Amino acid sequence: xxxxxxHDTPGGAEVWLIDQTRxxxxxxxxxxxxxxxxxxxxxxxQVRGAPAIGVTAAMGExxxxxxxxxxxxxATIQEACGALAKTRPTAVNLFWAIERMRSAxxxxxxxxxxxxxxALVDEAQRIAVEDEACSRAIGAHGAALFAxxxxxxxxxxxxxxxAVSYGTALAPLRAAHERGTRFHVWVDETRPxxxxxxxxxxxxxxxxxxxxxxxxxxAAHFMGRGRVQKIIVGADRIAANGDVANKIGTYGLAxxxxxxxxxxxxxxxxxxxxxxxxSGDLIPIEExxxxxxxxxxxxxxxxxxxxxxxxxxxxxxxxYVTAIITEEGVHGPPxxxxxxxxxxxxxxxxxxAGEGVHGASR
Ligand code: MRU
Numbered sequence: 001x002x003x004x005x006x007h008d009t010p011g012g013a014e015v016w017l018i019d020q021t022r023x024x025x026x027x028x029x030x031x032x033x034x035x036x037x038x039x040x041x042x043x044x045x046q047v048r049g050a051p052a053i054g055v056t057a058a059m060g061e062x063x064x065x066x067x068x069x070x071x072x073x074x075a076t077i078q079e080a081c082g083a084l085a086k087t088r089p090t091a092v093n094l095f096w097a098i099e100r101m102r103s104a105x106x107x108x109x110x111x112x113x114x115x116x117x118x119a120l121v122d123e124a125q126r127i128a129v130e131d132e133a134c135s136r137a138i139g140a141h142g143a144a145l146f147a148x149x150x151x152x153x154x155x156x157x158x159x160x161x162x163a164v165s166y167g168t169a170l171a172p173l174r175a176a177h178e179r180g181t182r183f184h185v186w187v188d189e190t191r192p193x194x195x196x197x198x199x200x201x202x203x204x205x206x207x208x209x210x211x212x213x214x215x216x217x218x219a220a221h222f223m224g225r226g227r228v229q230k231i232i233v234g235a236d237r238i239a240a241n242g243d244v245a246n247k248i249g250t251y252g253l254a255x256x257x258x259x260x261x262x263x264x265x266x267x268x269x270x271x272x273x274x275x276x277x278x279s280g281d282l283i284p285i286e287e288x289x290x291x292x293x294x295x296x297x298x299x300x301x302x303x304x305x306x307x308x309x310x311x312x313x314x315x316x317x318x319x320y321v322t323a324i325i326t327e328e329g330v331h332g333p334p335x336x337x338x339x340x341x342x343x344x345x346x347x348x349x350x351x352x353a354g355e356g357v358h359g360a361s362r
Contacts, residue, residue: 001029002132002165004047004056006125013066013121015059017047020161024202035064035080042087042094045193049162050236050272051135054093055128057084061101062117062124070113077105077120089284090245090313091236092274097127128164130350134269135166137327142172142232142267143179145323145330150183150229153219156190156247157199158234158267168267169234170203172325177209185211186222190247192293192310216249223260231257235268235324242318242335243280248311254320263322270326270346273339280315288312 005016015038019028030046032038038060041047047056064080065073081098088094104123108116146152158169166174173185185204190196197213204211214222222228231253237245244250244266257264277283293308295301302308324331324338328345331338 003049003052003161004059004128004164006059006062006121006128007031013063015056015063017041017056018161019046020048020199021046023161024198032060032063034067035060035083038063039083039087042084048195049157050091050093050234051131051163051168051269052161053088053091054097054271055124055131055164057087057094058097058101058124058127060084061098062120065105065117065120073113073116074105074109077116088286090286091272093236093269093271096271100127126353130353131164131269132166134271134327135160135163135168135171138168138267138269138325139166139171139175141327141329142265142325143175143181145172145232145263145265145325146176146181146183146230148181148183151186151222151227152183153186153188153222153228153231153253154200155188155196155216155231155233155250155253157195157203159200159203161199161203162234167203167234168269169232169265170200172232172265172267173209174207177207182210185209186219186228187211187213188219188249188253189213189215190249191216192296193312195247219253220256223256223262228260228262230263230265232265232267235266235272236313237277237283238266238268238273238324238335238339239277239280239283240273240275240336240339241279242321242324242333242339243283244316244318244321244324245280245283245285245313246316248314251314251316251320254316258320264316264320265323265325266316266321267325270328270339270343273326273343275340275343280317283313283315285314286312 007014015032017030019030022028068076108119159167188196235244235246288310290308328342
Protein backbone atom coordinates (compact mmCIF):
# COMPACT_ATOMS: atom_id res chain seq x y z
CA UNK A 1 0.00 0.00 0.00
CA UNK A 2 0.96 3.65 -0.23
CA UNK A 3 2.20 5.56 2.82
CA UNK A 4 -1.17 7.30 3.16
CA UNK A 5 -4.46 6.32 1.56
CA UNK A 6 -8.09 7.46 1.64
CA HIS A 7 -10.59 4.61 2.08
CA ASP A 8 -14.37 4.62 1.87
CA THR A 9 -15.33 1.70 4.12
CA PRO A 10 -18.81 0.43 5.08
CA GLY A 11 -18.28 2.21 8.43
CA GLY A 12 -17.46 5.52 6.73
CA ALA A 13 -14.36 7.25 5.38
CA GLU A 14 -10.97 6.44 6.91
CA VAL A 15 -7.36 7.49 6.39
CA TRP A 16 -4.98 4.53 6.33
CA LEU A 17 -1.32 4.93 7.16
CA ILE A 18 1.61 2.53 7.21
CA ASP A 19 2.62 2.62 10.89
CA GLN A 20 6.22 3.83 10.65
CA THR A 21 6.86 3.40 14.35
CA ARG A 22 6.49 -0.39 13.90
CA UNK A 23 8.75 -0.81 10.87
CA UNK A 24 10.86 -2.68 9.92
CA UNK A 25 9.79 -5.61 12.08
CA UNK A 26 6.02 -5.24 11.73
CA UNK A 27 4.11 -4.00 8.70
CA UNK A 28 0.96 -2.62 10.33
CA UNK A 29 -1.69 -0.21 9.14
CA UNK A 30 -3.16 2.56 11.31
CA UNK A 31 -6.79 3.31 10.43
CA UNK A 32 -7.80 6.85 11.42
CA UNK A 33 -11.53 7.50 11.71
CA UNK A 34 -11.43 11.16 12.65
CA UNK A 35 -9.07 14.10 12.44
CA UNK A 36 -7.92 13.80 16.06
CA UNK A 37 -6.58 10.33 15.26
CA UNK A 38 -4.84 11.78 12.21
CA UNK A 39 -3.29 14.51 14.36
CA UNK A 40 -2.11 11.90 16.85
CA UNK A 41 -0.57 9.81 14.03
CA UNK A 42 1.42 12.82 12.81
CA UNK A 43 2.56 13.87 16.28
CA UNK A 44 3.62 10.37 17.28
CA UNK A 45 5.39 9.87 13.92
CA GLN A 46 3.32 6.92 12.83
CA VAL A 47 3.47 8.97 9.67
CA ARG A 48 6.43 11.30 9.16
CA GLY A 49 8.47 12.95 6.43
CA ALA A 50 7.52 16.38 5.12
CA PRO A 51 5.43 15.53 2.03
CA ALA A 52 3.70 12.62 3.79
CA ILE A 53 2.57 14.72 6.73
CA GLY A 54 1.24 17.39 4.35
CA VAL A 55 -0.87 14.86 2.46
CA THR A 56 -1.97 13.21 5.72
CA ALA A 57 -3.08 16.55 7.18
CA ALA A 58 -5.08 17.29 4.01
CA MET A 59 -6.79 13.93 4.36
CA GLY A 60 -7.40 14.65 8.05
CA GLU A 61 -9.19 17.85 7.02
CA UNK A 62 -11.30 15.94 4.51
CA UNK A 63 -12.10 13.36 7.17
CA UNK A 64 -13.19 16.11 9.56
CA UNK A 65 -15.58 17.44 6.90
CA UNK A 66 -16.96 14.02 5.98
CA UNK A 67 -17.53 13.00 9.60
CA UNK A 68 -19.00 16.32 10.85
CA UNK A 69 -22.76 16.85 11.15
CA UNK A 70 -24.20 19.57 8.91
CA UNK A 71 -24.76 22.09 11.69
CA UNK A 72 -21.13 22.05 12.90
CA UNK A 73 -19.46 21.46 9.54
CA UNK A 74 -17.67 24.80 9.20
CA ALA A 75 -16.67 24.94 12.84
CA THR A 76 -15.27 21.39 12.66
CA ILE A 77 -13.25 22.21 9.54
CA GLN A 78 -11.70 25.20 11.33
CA GLU A 79 -11.08 23.16 14.47
CA ALA A 80 -9.34 20.45 12.43
CA CYS A 81 -7.13 23.06 10.70
CA GLY A 82 -6.06 24.33 14.11
CA ALA A 83 -5.43 20.89 15.61
CA LEU A 84 -3.47 19.58 12.62
CA ALA A 85 -1.35 22.74 12.42
CA LYS A 86 -0.21 22.16 16.01
CA THR A 87 1.18 18.68 15.38
CA ARG A 88 4.71 19.41 14.11
CA PRO A 89 6.26 22.83 13.47
CA THR A 90 9.15 22.40 11.04
CA ALA A 91 7.92 20.76 7.83
CA VAL A 92 6.22 23.53 5.91
CA ASN A 93 4.35 21.02 3.74
CA LEU A 94 1.95 20.59 6.67
CA PHE A 95 0.98 24.28 6.64
CA TRP A 96 1.01 24.40 2.85
CA ALA A 97 -1.48 21.52 2.69
CA ILE A 98 -3.70 23.02 5.40
CA GLU A 99 -3.75 26.32 3.47
CA ARG A 100 -4.77 24.51 0.32
CA MET A 101 -7.61 22.81 2.16
CA ARG A 102 -8.67 26.12 3.72
CA SER A 103 -8.71 27.74 0.28
CA ALA A 104 -10.72 24.82 -1.13
CA UNK A 105 -13.27 25.28 1.69
CA UNK A 106 -13.43 29.02 1.03
CA UNK A 107 -14.15 28.46 -2.64
CA UNK A 108 -17.31 26.53 -1.75
CA UNK A 109 -18.31 28.61 1.30
CA UNK A 110 -22.08 28.90 1.44
CA UNK A 111 -22.67 25.77 -0.68
CA UNK A 112 -24.67 22.78 0.53
CA UNK A 113 -22.81 20.63 3.11
CA UNK A 114 -22.46 17.71 0.70
CA UNK A 115 -20.76 20.02 -1.80
CA UNK A 116 -18.35 21.32 0.83
CA UNK A 117 -17.48 17.75 1.82
CA UNK A 118 -16.98 16.68 -1.80
CA ALA A 119 -14.74 19.69 -2.47
CA LEU A 120 -12.50 18.87 0.50
CA VAL A 121 -12.23 15.18 -0.36
CA ASP A 122 -11.38 16.12 -3.96
CA GLU A 123 -8.72 18.58 -2.88
CA ALA A 124 -7.08 16.10 -0.48
CA GLN A 125 -7.01 13.49 -3.21
CA ARG A 126 -5.61 16.00 -5.69
CA ILE A 127 -2.81 16.86 -3.23
CA ALA A 128 -1.99 13.14 -2.90
CA VAL A 129 -1.93 12.60 -6.67
CA GLU A 130 0.25 15.69 -7.18
CA ASP A 131 2.65 14.47 -4.50
CA GLU A 132 3.23 11.23 -6.35
CA ALA A 133 3.75 13.14 -9.60
CA CYS A 134 6.28 15.41 -7.82
CA SER A 135 8.24 12.41 -6.57
CA ARG A 136 8.38 10.90 -10.07
CA ALA A 137 9.49 14.22 -11.56
CA ILE A 138 12.19 14.67 -8.88
CA GLY A 139 13.38 11.18 -9.77
CA ALA A 140 13.48 11.93 -13.48
CA HIS A 141 15.34 15.24 -13.00
CA GLY A 142 17.83 13.91 -10.48
CA ALA A 143 18.69 10.48 -11.87
CA ALA A 144 21.42 11.76 -14.19
CA LEU A 145 23.38 13.12 -11.21
CA PHE A 146 24.29 9.57 -10.17
CA ALA A 147 26.87 7.53 -12.04
CA UNK A 148 27.80 3.89 -12.26
CA UNK A 149 29.93 2.88 -9.29
CA UNK A 150 29.10 5.91 -7.12
CA UNK A 151 28.95 5.66 -3.35
CA UNK A 152 25.97 7.79 -2.29
CA UNK A 153 25.28 8.74 1.30
CA UNK A 154 21.80 9.61 2.55
CA UNK A 155 20.49 10.66 5.95
CA UNK A 156 17.13 10.04 7.62
CA UNK A 157 14.35 8.74 5.39
CA UNK A 158 13.28 10.75 2.38
CA UNK A 159 11.91 7.74 0.54
CA UNK A 160 8.46 6.52 -0.38
CA UNK A 161 7.55 6.38 3.31
CA UNK A 162 8.18 10.11 3.63
CA ALA A 163 5.84 10.90 0.73
CA VAL A 164 2.83 9.14 -0.76
CA SER A 165 5.23 6.86 -2.64
CA TYR A 166 8.65 6.87 -4.38
CA GLY A 167 10.10 9.64 -2.19
CA THR A 168 12.23 12.74 -2.65
CA ALA A 169 15.93 12.09 -1.93
CA LEU A 170 15.48 8.42 -2.77
CA ALA A 171 13.54 9.22 -5.96
CA PRO A 172 16.60 10.03 -8.13
CA LEU A 173 18.30 6.90 -6.76
CA ARG A 174 15.26 4.77 -7.58
CA ALA A 175 15.05 6.32 -11.06
CA ALA A 176 18.79 5.83 -11.72
CA HIS A 177 18.51 2.23 -10.53
CA GLU A 178 15.51 1.64 -12.81
CA ARG A 179 17.64 2.93 -15.71
CA GLY A 180 20.26 0.32 -14.90
CA THR A 181 22.85 2.51 -13.15
CA ARG A 182 24.48 0.55 -10.34
CA PHE A 183 25.76 2.41 -7.27
CA HIS A 184 26.08 1.85 -3.55
CA VAL A 185 24.10 3.68 -0.87
CA TRP A 186 25.51 4.41 2.59
CA VAL A 187 22.52 4.63 4.91
CA ASP A 188 23.03 6.82 7.98
CA GLU A 189 21.33 5.22 10.95
CA THR A 190 19.95 8.67 11.96
CA ARG A 191 19.91 8.88 15.73
CA PRO A 192 17.78 9.17 17.75
CA UNK A 193 14.64 8.04 15.88
CA UNK A 194 16.52 5.69 13.53
CA UNK A 195 14.69 6.62 10.33
CA UNK A 196 17.76 5.47 8.38
CA UNK A 197 18.17 2.00 9.86
CA UNK A 198 14.46 1.31 10.29
CA UNK A 199 12.94 2.93 7.18
CA UNK A 200 15.51 3.79 4.48
CA UNK A 201 17.26 0.44 4.86
CA UNK A 202 13.87 -1.32 4.63
CA UNK A 203 12.93 0.59 1.47
CA UNK A 204 16.27 0.18 -0.30
CA UNK A 205 16.36 -3.56 0.39
CA UNK A 206 12.83 -3.88 -1.01
CA UNK A 207 13.89 -1.92 -4.11
CA UNK A 208 16.93 -4.15 -4.60
CA UNK A 209 19.37 -1.24 -4.28
CA UNK A 210 22.79 -2.14 -2.93
CA UNK A 211 23.24 -0.49 0.48
CA UNK A 212 25.16 -0.55 3.75
CA UNK A 213 23.98 0.74 7.10
CA UNK A 214 26.38 2.94 9.06
CA UNK A 215 26.04 4.82 12.32
CA UNK A 216 26.01 8.59 11.91
CA UNK A 217 29.50 8.99 13.35
CA UNK A 218 31.00 6.78 10.61
CA ALA A 219 30.16 9.21 7.79
CA ALA A 220 33.43 11.19 7.97
CA HIS A 221 35.46 7.96 8.00
CA PHE A 222 33.91 6.72 4.75
CA MET A 223 34.20 10.13 3.11
CA GLY A 224 37.85 10.31 4.10
CA ARG A 225 38.44 6.88 2.55
CA GLY A 226 36.97 8.01 -0.79
CA ARG A 227 33.93 5.76 -0.53
CA VAL A 228 31.33 8.54 -0.87
CA GLN A 229 31.02 10.38 -4.20
CA LYS A 230 27.65 12.12 -3.64
CA ILE A 231 25.31 12.98 -0.77
CA ILE A 232 21.58 13.42 -1.20
CA VAL A 233 19.04 14.33 1.48
CA GLY A 234 15.46 15.55 1.67
CA ALA A 235 14.19 18.72 3.34
CA ASP A 236 11.48 19.80 5.74
CA ARG A 237 11.60 23.47 4.87
CA ILE A 238 13.76 25.44 2.46
CA ALA A 239 13.98 29.18 3.01
CA ALA A 240 13.86 31.62 0.08
CA ASN A 241 17.69 31.89 0.07
CA GLY A 242 18.16 28.10 -0.17
CA ASP A 243 18.97 27.39 3.50
CA VAL A 244 17.69 23.87 4.20
CA ALA A 245 16.07 22.52 7.37
CA ASN A 246 16.34 18.74 7.47
CA LYS A 247 16.82 15.95 9.99
CA ILE A 248 19.31 16.70 12.76
CA GLY A 249 22.78 15.72 11.54
CA THR A 250 22.33 17.03 8.00
CA TYR A 251 24.31 20.22 8.64
CA GLY A 252 27.34 18.25 9.83
CA LEU A 253 27.22 16.10 6.69
CA ALA A 254 27.15 19.20 4.50
CA UNK A 255 30.27 20.57 6.20
CA UNK A 256 32.00 17.22 5.80
CA UNK A 257 30.97 17.14 2.14
CA UNK A 258 32.61 20.53 1.55
CA UNK A 259 35.83 19.38 3.25
CA UNK A 260 35.95 16.28 1.03
CA UNK A 261 34.78 18.04 -2.19
CA UNK A 262 31.68 15.85 -2.36
CA UNK A 263 28.56 17.30 -4.07
CA UNK A 264 25.72 17.80 -1.58
CA UNK A 265 22.24 17.57 -3.13
CA UNK A 266 18.85 18.30 -1.61
CA UNK A 267 15.66 16.89 -3.15
CA UNK A 268 12.22 18.23 -2.25
CA UNK A 269 8.96 19.25 -3.88
CA UNK A 270 8.32 22.99 -4.26
CA UNK A 271 5.73 22.64 -1.47
CA UNK A 272 8.75 22.43 0.86
CA UNK A 273 10.02 25.85 -0.24
CA UNK A 274 8.89 28.65 2.06
CA UNK A 275 9.36 31.90 0.18
CA UNK A 276 7.90 33.76 3.16
CA UNK A 277 11.10 33.08 5.14
CA UNK A 278 14.15 34.97 3.90
CA SER A 279 16.67 32.67 5.57
CA GLY A 280 17.03 29.49 7.57
CA ASP A 281 17.40 31.13 11.00
CA LEU A 282 13.66 31.90 10.81
CA ILE A 283 12.69 28.23 10.45
CA PRO A 284 11.07 26.87 13.64
CA ILE A 285 12.95 23.83 14.89
CA GLU A 286 10.93 21.13 16.62
CA GLU A 287 12.19 20.03 20.03
CA UNK A 288 10.99 16.49 20.60
CA UNK A 289 10.59 14.48 23.78
CA UNK A 290 13.93 13.91 25.46
CA UNK A 291 13.11 10.29 26.18
CA UNK A 292 13.63 9.66 22.45
CA UNK A 293 17.32 10.41 23.22
CA UNK A 294 17.65 8.83 26.65
CA UNK A 295 15.77 5.66 25.71
CA UNK A 296 15.86 3.24 22.81
CA UNK A 297 12.54 1.50 22.22
CA UNK A 298 11.58 2.02 25.86
CA UNK A 299 14.95 0.82 27.17
CA UNK A 300 16.78 3.42 29.30
CA UNK A 301 20.20 4.24 27.74
CA UNK A 302 21.32 7.07 30.04
CA UNK A 303 21.37 7.57 33.79
CA UNK A 304 17.86 8.08 35.15
CA UNK A 305 17.10 11.78 35.45
CA UNK A 306 19.78 12.70 32.88
CA UNK A 307 18.98 15.90 30.97
CA UNK A 308 19.05 15.60 27.18
CA UNK A 309 18.52 17.86 24.18
CA UNK A 310 16.51 16.88 21.15
CA UNK A 311 16.29 19.35 18.30
CA UNK A 312 14.75 17.18 15.58
CA UNK A 313 16.14 19.25 12.70
CA UNK A 314 19.06 21.51 11.84
CA UNK A 315 19.60 24.13 9.18
CA UNK A 316 22.24 23.78 6.48
CA UNK A 317 23.30 27.15 5.07
CA UNK A 318 22.75 27.38 1.31
CA UNK A 319 26.46 27.87 0.60
CA TYR A 320 26.97 24.14 1.28
CA VAL A 321 24.22 23.02 -1.09
CA THR A 322 25.41 22.04 -4.58
CA ALA A 323 21.91 21.90 -6.09
CA ILE A 324 18.26 21.54 -5.09
CA ILE A 325 16.16 19.11 -7.10
CA THR A 326 12.42 19.81 -7.28
CA GLU A 327 9.67 18.58 -9.57
CA GLU A 328 10.54 21.57 -11.78
CA GLY A 329 14.19 20.65 -12.34
CA VAL A 330 17.69 20.88 -10.85
CA HIS A 331 18.25 24.34 -9.37
CA GLY A 332 21.62 25.89 -8.60
CA PRO A 333 22.63 29.08 -6.82
CA PRO A 334 21.65 31.85 -6.53
CA UNK A 335 18.69 30.09 -4.90
CA UNK A 336 16.82 33.33 -4.23
CA UNK A 337 16.20 33.40 -7.98
CA UNK A 338 16.09 29.74 -8.95
CA UNK A 339 13.72 28.72 -6.13
CA UNK A 340 11.35 31.63 -6.70
CA UNK A 341 11.14 30.73 -10.36
CA UNK A 342 10.52 27.02 -9.58
CA UNK A 343 7.76 27.87 -7.07
CA UNK A 344 6.11 30.27 -9.52
CA UNK A 345 6.11 27.70 -12.31
CA UNK A 346 4.67 25.04 -9.96
CA UNK A 347 2.07 27.45 -8.60
CA UNK A 348 0.99 28.31 -12.15
CA UNK A 349 0.45 24.64 -12.91
CA UNK A 350 -1.52 24.07 -9.68
CA UNK A 351 -3.74 27.08 -10.36
CA UNK A 352 -4.39 25.88 -13.88
CA ALA A 353 -5.29 22.45 -12.53
CA GLY A 354 -7.71 23.81 -9.94
CA GLU A 355 -6.30 26.25 -7.36
CA GLY A 356 -3.77 26.25 -4.52
CA VAL A 357 -1.27 28.40 -2.64
CA HIS A 358 2.49 28.47 -2.14
CA GLY A 359 4.37 30.36 0.53
CA ALA A 360 1.14 31.33 2.25
CA SER A 361 1.44 33.10 5.59
CA ARG A 362 1.44 30.78 8.57
O1 MRU B 1 11.23 13.73 11.81
P1 MRU B 1 10.93 13.20 10.44
O2 MRU B 1 11.17 11.73 10.30
O3 MRU B 1 9.56 13.62 9.96
O4 MRU B 1 11.98 13.95 9.53
C1 MRU B 1 12.02 13.67 8.17
C2 MRU B 1 13.13 14.31 7.46
O5 MRU B 1 13.92 15.02 8.02
C3 MRU B 1 13.19 14.08 5.99
O6 MRU B 1 14.50 14.12 5.53
C4 MRU B 1 12.40 15.18 5.28
O7 MRU B 1 11.10 15.29 5.83
C5 MRU B 1 12.27 14.95 3.85
S1 MRU B 1 11.17 13.66 3.53
C6 MRU B 1 10.87 13.49 1.91
